[in-house]
Amino acid sequence: MIVSPYDAELYGHWWFEGLQFLDDMFRQIYYDQNEIETITPGEYLERHPENQLSVPCASSWGHAGTTNTG
Numbered sequence: 042m043i044v045s046p047y048d049a050e051l052y053g054h055w056w057f058e059g060l061q062f063l064d065d066m067f068r069q070i071y072y073d074q075n076e077i078e079t080i081t082p083g084e085y086l087e088r089h090p091e092n093q094l095s096v097p098c099a100s101s102w103g104h105a106g107t108t109n110t111g
Contacts, residue, residue: 042085 052059
């Protein structure tokens with residue numbers, strides 16, 4: 042499974058061709074192949090109700106690029 046979230050602010054503002062790209066990509070996935078399919082996270086959970094939990098590692102992402110507040 043690939044989860045591909047996008048910041049909606051990018052469409053048409055910073056990524057002008059973004060909407061066209063996504064439209065073309067989803068049409069090709071639907072009409073031109075049968076290797077992959079698109080589903081929502083909810084559909085995935087309905088099909089696979091038991092999932093492994095994960096706990097992401099600590100990160101330096103944050104204010105000023107660090108988790109250190111001192």
